[in-house]
Amino acid sequence: MKKINSVQDLAIKDKAPAFSEPLHVGRPNIGNRESFLDRVNEIFDNRWFSNNGPMVQQFEEEIAKHLGVKHCIAMCNGTIALEIAIRALGLTGEVIVPSYTFVATAHALQWQEITPVFADIDPVTHSLDPDSVRQMITPRTSGIIGVHIWGQPCNIEGLQVVADEHGLQLMFDAAHAFSCSHEGQMIGNFGRCEVFSFHATKFFNSFEGGAIATNDDDLAKQIRLMKNFGFAGYDNVIYSGTNGKMTEICAAMGLTSLESIDDFMQVNKRNYLAYKKGIAEISGLSLLVNEGEDRRNHQYIVMEVDSNFPLTRDEVIQVLLAENILARRYFWPGCHNMEPYRSFYPHAGLLLTQTQTISNRVIVMPTGTTMSLDNIKAILTILQLLSQIENTGLVKELLAV
Ligand code: T4K
Numbered sequence: 001m002k003k004i005n006s007v008q009d010l011a012i013k014d015k016a017p018a019f020s021e022p023l024h025v026g027r028p029n030i031g032n033r034e035s036f037l038d039r040v041n042e043i044f045d046n047r048w049f050s051n052n053g054p055m056v057q058q059f060e061e062e063i064a065k066h067l068g069v070k071h072c073i074a075m076c077n078g079t080i081a082l083e084i085a086i087r088a089l090g091l092t093g094e095v096i097v098p099s100y101t102f103v104a105t106a107h108a109l110q111w112q113e114i115t116p117v118f119a120d121i122d123p124v125t126h127s128l129d130p131d132s133v134r135q136m137i138t139p140r141t142s143g144i145i146g147v148h149i150w151g152q153p154c155n156i157e158g159l160q161v162v163a164d165e166h167g168l169q170l171m172f173d174a175a176h177a178f179s180c181s182h183e184g185q186m187i188g189n190f191g192r193c194e195v196f197s198f199h200a201t202k203f204f205n206s207f208e209g210g211a212i213a214t215n216d217d218d219l220a221k222q223i224r225l226m227k228n229f230g231f232a233g234y235d236n237v238i239y240s241g242t243n244g245k246m247t248e249i250c251a252a253m254g255l256t257s258l259e260s261i262d263d264f265m266q267v268n269k270r271n272y273l274a275y276k277k278g279i280a281e282i283s284g285l286s287l288l289v290n291e292g293e294d295r296r297n298h299q300y301i302v303m304e305v306d307s308n309f310p311l312t313r314d315e316v317i318q319v320l321l322a323e324n325i326l327a328r329r330y331f332w333p334g335c336h337n338m339e340p341y342r343s344f345y346p347h348a349g350l351l352l353t354q355t356q357t358i359s360n361r362v363i364v365m366p367t368g369t370t371m372s373l374d375n376i377k378a379i380l381t382i383l384q385l386l387s388q389i390e391n392t393g394l395v396k397e398l399l400a401v
Contacts, residue, residue, distance in 0.1 A: 026201025078197025188213035206254030278380035284309030
């Protein structure tokens with residue numbers, strides 16, 4: 001790691017980057033390799049690779065236990081899980097979602113010709129604002145999907161009130177919130193159902209994977225049919241379905257990740273606290289505070305660049321990229337500014353003022369088990385240096401080249 005003491009040392013001034021290898025936001029956490037390889041051997045011995053094999057069954061049981069939920073239905077990824085959950089709930093017409101989320105939340109609706117209607121967010125928590133949701137309800141609205149963005153539960157009670165007032169279904173995209181809790185209860189127990197992602201970039205991964213958690217027996221039964229083509233036994237299709245099954249190898253990775261989940265969370269918390277302390281000392285930057293009595297996975301380090309910072313958010317990103325720090329602008333520019341939604345609603349931004357503001361301020365920083373405290377310290381030194389630049393003209397000129 002190269003030491004950066006002044007602007008003269010920055011990589012944008014044709015110097016070597018601070019880090020010789022890139023630092024990623026979504027570097028996968030890996031549990032005990034031996035334990036994973038033992039499971040792989042077991043899969044080969046069983047000659048059972050997919051279709052509700054023993055690893056998937058064990059994975060589902062252990063996840064349900066971890067969450068304290070009646071049913072966990074494992075899936076091939078979070079997006080298919082969202083699509084199946086939406087279909088199983090019978091959502092139609094319009095469904096209200098945040099625009100400030102990963103585009104899969106909206107696509108899972110659009111893919112089934114259900115219109116995602118974007119509501120605005122609370123600027124402090126970055127999650128759906130129930131008042132904005134209320135304003136978006138029309139006679140065609142059938143449901144609301146809250147997103148527990150950054151692993152922080154959204155305003156569950158506020159959204160439930162709006163859903164109850166208007167007879168709407170409420171489900172959650174909990175892709176970021178595995179192993180988090182809300183007022184002592186694990187995420188997975190709220191709304192009609194909650195959907196997780198176990199993608200490689202999530203702190204808890206099964207290579208690719210996802211799950212639907214629910215306490216509703218009938219809904220769970222329907223979801224199980226849907227993810228397996230509607231088969232209710234050999235040659236007996238009783239429902240229209242798709243292929244949402246998780247493979248044995250993914251379940252093996254998921255089980256291995258579950259054994260190390262406490263270690264992953266501890267490292268993430270350590271990293272979060274190091275960033276928090278450092279960023280508090282840098283004028284013009286702030287960190288999304290994500291803590292309290294409840295469980296948090298701290299898998300996203302969410303930093304906001306204020307307007308009084310000498311460089312813009314995008315300029316900060318450029319400097320960081322040059323230093324091999326692959327920080328991200330999640331979830332810029334908001335789903336409403338992506339296709340096909342941008343063409344459908346060219347003026348949606350007028351009603352999504354907080355979404356526009358937040359998506360222009362956020363930088364998500366690298367964390368996870370591959371990040372050392374020394375790496376974080378070096379990143380904070382660079383940010384501190386940027387905050388103190390008096391003559392930004394030269395830096396801006398270099399960035400423009
Ligand atoms: N809902 C929400 C709210 C979500 O955030 C997501 C997924 C979903 C639904 C859908 O769940 P899945 O269908 O994905 O299960 C990444 C992930 O692919 C995506 O799962 C995640 N959200 C999203 C927030 O982040 P990208 O487009 O940013 O991925 P990419 O390829 O740029 O990778 C991110 C960083 O991680 C890069 O610096 C490279 C690094 N990386 C990535 C992979 C896959 C590695 O170092 N190793 C790896 O194996 O979407």
